[in-house]
Amino acid sequence: xxxxxxxxxxxxxxxxxxxxxxxxxxxxxxxxxxxxxxxxxxxxxxxxxxxxxxxxxxxxxxxxxxxxxxxxxxxxxxxxxxxxxx
Amino acid sequence: xxxxxxxxxxxxxxxxxxxxxxxxxxxxxxxxxxxxxxxxxxxxxxxxxxxxxxxxxxxxxxxxxxxxxxxxxxxxxxxxxxxxxxxxxxxxxxxxxxxxxxxxxxxxxxxxxxxxxxxxxxxxxxxxxxxxxxxxxxxxxxxxxxxxxxxxxxxxxxxxxxxxxxxxxxxxxxxxxxxxxxxxxxxxxxxxxxxxxxxxxxxxxxxxxxxxxxxxxxxxxxxxxxxxxxxxxxxxxxxxxxxxxxxxxxxxxxxxxxxxxxxxxxxxxxxxx
Numbered sequence: 001x002x003x004x005x006x007x008x009x010x011x012x013x014x015x016x017x018x019x020x021x022x023x024x025x026x027x028x029x030x031x032x033x034x035x036x037x038x039x040x041x042x043x044x045x046x047x048x049x050x051x052x053x054x055x056x057x058x059x060x061x062x063x064x065x066x067x068x069x070x071x072x073x074x075x076x077x078x079x080x081x082x083x084x085x086x
Numbered sequence: 087x088x089x090x091x092x093x094x095x096x097x098x099x100x101x102x103x104x105x106x107x108x109x110x111x112x113x114x115x116x117x118x119x120x121x122x123x124x125x126x127x128x129x130x131x132x133x134x135x136x137x138x139x140x141x142x143x144x145x146x147x148x149x150x151x152x153x154x155x156x157x158x159x160x161x162x163x164x165x166x167x168x169x170x171x172x173x174x175x176x177x178x179x180x181x182x183x184x185x186x187x188x189x190x191x192x193x194x195x196x197x198x199x200x201x202x203x204x205x206x207x208x209x210x211x212x213x214x215x216x217x218x219x220x221x222x223x224x225x226x227x228x229x230x231x232x233x234x235x236x237x238x239x240x241x242x243x244x245x246x247x248x249x250x251x252x253x254x255x256x257x258x259x260x261x262x263x264x265x266x267x268x269x270x271x272x273x274x275x276x277x278x279x280x281x282x283x284x285x286x287x288x289x290x291x292x293x294x295x296x297x298x299x300x301x302x303x304x305x306x307x308x309x310x311x312x313x314x315x316x317x318x319x320x321x322x323x324x325x326x327x328x329x330x331x332x333x334x335x336x337x338x339x340x341x342x343x344x345x346x347x348x349x350x351x352x353x354x355x356x357x358x359x
Contacts, residue, residue: 011276013272013277013282020236
């Protein structure tokens with residue numbers, strides 16, 4: 001990657017595109033419609049019933065397509081964090 | 087019954103008013119009966135861009151509050167016979183726009199016009215949400231620049247949740263109008279390309295308006311760019327966009343791109359509205 005950069009002048013548009021994609025995937029969740037907020041909270045609540053959730057280790061993203069939106073919830077579960085099933 | 091279009095963007099200064107005037111005039115130049123409505127109460131500018139600033143007597147707020155009848159407030163364009171303007175108030179503030187009042191005025195306009203084009207104020211406050219509230223179609227004006235794309239994404243979220251169409255479970259028809267595009271800079275990698283913006287926002291493309299001196303010249307003399315110089319590059323792009331709004335299927339060309347009409351435009355034409 002860095003070798004190619006030596007030969008090619010760095011262009012800024014790909015950086016803009018990358019930054020926007022990352023930012024918007026997260027913003028769509030926090031500023032999106034009420035349904036998305038509700039889904040996010042309830043899904044996380046269900047998971048929290050069974051494992052200790054560390055908010056730092058939860059990634060919530062939303063991708064938008066022309067016809068559907070995809071809510072992506074990435075939860076990192078440490079092996080030893082599993083609560084005993086009641 | 088007429089169709090209601092909202093021209094919106096979230097961010098200011100991207101070309102909403104220019105696009106409202108140009109699309110409205112282009113549709114009227116085809117013979118359709120068109121009214122352009124300024125929703126930017128307190129900071130009106132559509133009258134100035136249309137060259138009708140000295141002819142404003144009554145405005146949208148007067149009609150909503152019952153101080154004037156709709157025909158008294160409508161201003162007929164002096165160049166394009168079937169084009170009308172409903173100006174915003176310059177002295178009142180946006181709190182004078184009531185949801186019921188806006189609904190009544192839009193309903194009345196729909197009976198008399200083929201197209202009602204609402205020029206939204208910037209932001210996501212009351213004026214902007216009322217401008218989009220009754221729309222059938224949204225034209226999301228975006229510059230190939232990070233803050234504009236971000237704000238457009240936010241507006242798309244609002245169009246899908248806070249409009250009458252969205253609330254009644256229908257799909258809001260949304261189109262991207264990419265303005266101030268510079269094909270040379272995009273090709274050099276210094277500006278987001280058309281397909282970058284399309285991929286991020288995921289709505290169909292209505293048209294690409296090139297960055298051009300002709301737009302400023304048109305606003306200087308107070309004419310929509312399609313009227314001021316109908317052969318200029320931005321005017322041609324707006325005429326095509328208007329035809330697409332009216333349902334025609336046209337290949338999209340990238341203004342200023344040598345490959346226009348080639349592979350690139352074929353790719354975009356698949357995505358065209």
